[in-house]
Amino acid sequence: MQADSTPKAQKVTHRDTVKLNPVDNVVIALRELEVGTQPFGLSVPLVASIARGHKIAVAPIAAGENVIRYGQIIGQAKTEIAPGEHVHVHNLGMGAHQQDYAHATANAALPAINEGRVFQGYHRADGKVGTRNYIGILTTVNCSGSVARFIAEAAEKTGLLDAYPNIDGVVPIVHGTGCGMSAKDDGYATLFRTLAGYAQHPNFAGILLIGLGCEVMQVADLVGGRPIRKDGALRYMTIQTEGGTRRTIERGMEELRGIAELANQVTREPAPVSAMTVGMQCGGSDGYSGITANPALGYASDLLVRHGGTTILSETSEVYGAEHLLTRRAETADVGKKLIDRIRWWEAYTERNGGEMDNNPSPGNKRGGLTTILEKSLGAVAKGGTAPLRDVYQFGEIIDKNGFVFMDSPGFDPCSVTGQVASGANLIVFTTGRGSVSGYQPTPCIKLATNSEMYARMAEDMDLNCGDIVTDGISIEAKGEELFEMLIRVASGEHTKSEELGFGGVEFVPWQIGAVM
Incomplete structure (x- = not known):
């Protein structure tokens, strides 16, 4: 069973090694240590050179005995380990471990701080606050990813945002899924939550949603029956309905201008x-x-x-x-x-x-x-x-x-x-x-x-x-x-x-x- 103590934050002084908890049977090297030297915290010289960040035994550890760091079990010794030996993959393994979960037994609330601290952010219609003011081009499927990038590139080449100084940029959100998947399993539900979350993220002032048209993750399912954004800064289309790549890019640029008009009105407060x-x-x-x-x-x-x-x-x-x-x-x-x-x-x-x-x-x-x-x-x-x-x-x-x-x-x-x-x-x-x-x-x-x-x-x-x-x-x-x-x-x-x-x-x-x- 694990010890009950939680790893504690502490001040670490400049030494050769540090012992993180009094019950630990290893110390951590704080610099490169040469064989034959006897660093702080050890009773014997090192039997091998030790790299910074690695563990050194400070007491004899029998084969099968727990190795302790932070006051917690980190594995079991695969062989006998002598003081001064390097403790790593060659002699430390996972082993069986059991924990006492002790649910909700150490959950005291921290004292509140009421200093009125603020940051300068972008307030959204749903009450959330953004730390950035981007426009997103969100894709339902990998098949619309290239077109989303084409629209973002066209926006940059034409200087579309030059007239909108409050906007941080246009971000294409592309991925490699959205089709070739079940529409009923955990994978679909996870992708749906992810896309919906990005569509309403407070760091986006507006979203252009683009699908191909025939994919499993349908645009209509994402936007149908509920408002994704309370500010109305959502536009959507499919490449097949628009009539192909070129027409989708042209339409996409028009929609970006409309979104940019709304996004540029928001300033940091x-x-x-x-x-x-x-x-x-x-x-x-x-x-x-x-x-x-x-x-x-x-x-x-x-x-x-x-x-x-x-x-x-x-x-x-x-x-x-x-x-x-x-x-x-x-x-x-x-x-x-x-x-x-x-x-x-x-x-x-x-x-x-x-x-x-x-x-x-x-x-x-x-x-x-x-x-x-x-x-x-x-x-x-x-x-x-x-x-x-x-x-x-x-x-x-x-x-x-x-x-x-x-x-x-x-x-x-x-x-x-x-x-x-x-x-x-x-x-x-x-x-x-x-x-x-x-x-x-x-x-x-x-x-x-x-x-x-x-x-x-x-x-x-x-x-x-x-x-x-x-x-x-x-x-x-x-x-x-x-x-x-x-x-x-x-x-x-x-x-x-x-x-x-x-x-x-x-x-x-x-x-x-x-x-x-």
């Missing part, structure tokens, strides 16, 4: 911080992720929740093994059980598709020091801070509660972010130790580096260095407050590095579930 919804992601993680950037994001998440805002944790396959830390924080036992229902679904889903829940960490994660999914998940959950878990949502389901919530998704980053944006995230924060590069129009993405070495190497892609928590002794709390202030600035219009580089054209990845026929 003060909005409460409670209108911010932040999707939290980690990708290309390393041994520092659970020590620096993830707990700093967790602290910022708590700050936003205390101001009345919303944060979304996802990547269900990457909280596996740490879900008991979330069920304890569930607002009610039913909320905790909803999360476990999704865990059980994932176990069955991976089994029937010939996969394993421990197919993580990736090769890059392992080079960065992570060994098992249990270890990776414990670090990933730190992004969620300490606030009560208010609810659990399906992929792309509209978030209707403020506070800290969970949205079911794969661990595949662009897919998971796609779901969070469809659910209403108007900001994304992405922590990375190896150096992930991506962006997610229409939602700006803030990149956090977990270590100073990678930040120095990829500073043009990273927005904030959290490695100084280790190198300079900056506290988790101070870094979380720095990130919170950055969230407000970016929500108010400050560009992120991924926006400056032009990312966002290929990162719309709906979750494809079910048979392709």
Whole structure:
């Protein structure tokens, strides 16, 4: 059974190693360590060189004995491990694990902060607030993807937006599905939620919806019988009805001008911080992720929740093994059980598709020091801070509660972010130790580096260095407050590095579930 303690954010001083919890039987190397040296916290010299972010045994560990990090089980020793030995894939395995879910037993509300903090955002007719003011060209099917891009390119070439200074740009949202699928299964329902979520996203001032005409995901089904946008800034067409590519482009340009007239009338105005919804992601993680950037994001998440805002944790396959830390924080036992229902679904889903829940960490994660999914998940959950878990949502389901919530998704980053944006995230924060590069129009993405070495190497892609928590002794709390202030600035219009580089054209990845026929 796992220990009850939750990984705690803490100040890490500049040493050779760090022990994250008094009961841990490993320490983490904070720099490259040479064989024969005896770093801080060890009673014997190293028997091999240890890379930064990797684990070192500090006590004898018998074969089959639990290896403990964060005060939690991260796996079992495959062989005897002596003090000073490297602990990694060669001698640490997943093993059986059991958790006590203890639903809703540690869900005390955080004290509210009533400072009246605001950001400058775009107020929409449905009461939501955008952090950007884009026009979207949304496609129902892969067959209309090229035409959507043609229209966006024509808008840029002709300078269509030159007369509309309040509009951030035209974003084609294209994908590789929408047909060759059942119209009755989970895959269809998931894609429908995703497209509907993007169609009403507050970072879009208006939407042009384009289909081919004969696909499974029909335009009429998306728009029929209900208003997708209360502001009326939705136009739609099919290529077959318009008479082909050229005529669809011409008609599309006409519709864009009409949408632009409406979109340009909206300007930034003060909005409460409670209108911010932040999707939290980690990708290309390393041994520092659970020590620096993830707990700093967790602290910022708590700050936003205390101001009345919303944060979304996802990547269900990457909280596996740490879900008991979330069920304890569930607002009610039913909320905790909803999360476990999704865990059980994932176990069955991976089994029937010939996969394993421990197919993580990736090769890059392992080079960065992570060994098992249990270890990776414990670090990933730190992004969620300490606030009560208010609810659990399906992929792309509209978030209707403020506070800290969970949205079911794969661990595949662009897919998971796609779901969070469809659910209403108007900001994304992405922590990375190896150096992930991506962006997610229409939602700006803030990149956090977990270590100073990678930040120095990829500073043009990273927005904030959290490695100084280790190198300079900056506290988790101070870094979380720095990130919170950055969230407000970016929500108010400050560009992120991924926006400056032009990312966002290929990162719309709906979750494809079910048979392709």
